[in-house]
């Protein structure tokens with residue numbers, strides 16, 4: 001009998017361990033840095049026990065952001081740049097992981113797996129690209145073979161393709177972890193992540209999985225960040241200082257909210273491929289607000305994020321006793337949170353630390369959970385959502 005590949009033997013052993021150490025990685029649409037979450041896991045599926053042991057966001061230098069921005073969410077980009085970045089990002093993420101492990105005094109040999117999201121460079125659900133003959137598509141780069149070889153740790157990656165293969169749009173994948181992290185019998189809950197794009201998971205009080213909904217809502221920070229970069233030479237509107245210095249332009253806000261995406265049935269996904277400064281310029285043209293001040297623009301874009309989130313929640317979940325738990329960098333944008341609160345006066349709002357989950361770490365934890373599932377889980381059926389185990393395996397040797 002031929003010998004079993006040693007990597008497979010080791011993988012088999014990891015899947016059978018009582019407790020596994022896994023790292024979840026998230027590098028989202030905001031391009032602020034790599035989120036690295038080190039967790040311990042036992043069990044799988046809805047019985048998973050996990051603990052966040054360490055977390056950091058390794059900030060990206062401006063030079064790296066500029067490189068990625070050359071291809072990010074662009075219809076036309078250099079294929080050479082995409083190819084170079086695919087290898088570079090994999091290798092760079094490996095370095096950032098090793099640095100974090102050194103800081104935490106954790107030996108890489110003790111880590112059982114890494115679950116890497118990669119860097120989304122283009123998200124193209126069919127609804128958005130509209131090209132006949134092509135279905136839903138998405139592309140994350142930062143090849144995981146480089147992470148595995150450089151760190152010596154099994155790496156699971158490219159989670160979104162299987163979701164598409166099974167009929168989804170490749171996102172949001174938060175659903176699978178959010179049920180585990182946030183569901184509580186007797187409480188109507190929504191977990192709202194405000195990253196570059198805002199998404200939510202509704203978790204009903206009766207824990208009926210057919211009622212769970214997980215969907216993108218629209219822009220989170222992406223337009224606010226883009227305006228801050230373009231007009232204030234700042235990566236984001238820290239503590240909403242710019243938004244608070246401006247006024248909301250109601251005509252522009254209405255024009256922004258008028259986009260057909262907001263009337264499309266959920267679940268749906270989107271990205272900066274749609275919500276970008278061209279989209280804003282079109283809305284300014286339509287609302288004759290091209291001449292408003294840049295601070296008014298940031299205030300209006302921040303109100304747009306808040307209003308589109310509040311409108312989605314108010315329309316789809318008109319519940320008396322709803323609790324909203326926020327996460328992602330937008331949870332630290334006071335203007336956005338204040339305006340969501342004003343528009344939803346009957347909803348209790350807190351961030352996910354109330355659930356014992358670091359709001360900045362949540363998405364990286366979600367990918368670590370998906371990695372744990374890929375190793376030892378079973379497909380979970382949640383309503384009409386794709387019931388598949390996601391991720392591809394990269395071996396260190």
Ligand SMILES: Nc1ncnc2c1ncn2[C@@H]1O[C@H](COP(=O)(O)OP(=O)(O)OP(=O)(O)O)[C@@H](O)[C@H]1O
Pocket residue numbers: 026027028029030031032193194195196197198220221224225235236237238239240327328329330332333334363
């Ligand atoms: N103190 C703050 N004040 C205002 N905004 C903030 C603050 N801190 C973080 N942010 C916002 O959060 C963003 C980073 O959010 P996050 O890391 O959740 O995004 P991401 O993971 O890239 O997004 P996605 O979930 O779409 O993939 C920043 O770009 C900024 O807009």
Ligand SMILES: CC(=O)N[C@H]1[C@@H]2OC[C@@H](O2)[C@@H](O)[C@@H]1O[C@H](C)C(=O)O
Pocket residue numbers: 028029120123138170171172173174175195196197198199216269270271363
């Ligand atoms: C294609 C892609 O990278 N989508 C991200 C992005 O960031 C937020 C939103 O848009 C969400 O759909 C998704 O990420 C989260 C982690 C998800 O899949 O649940």
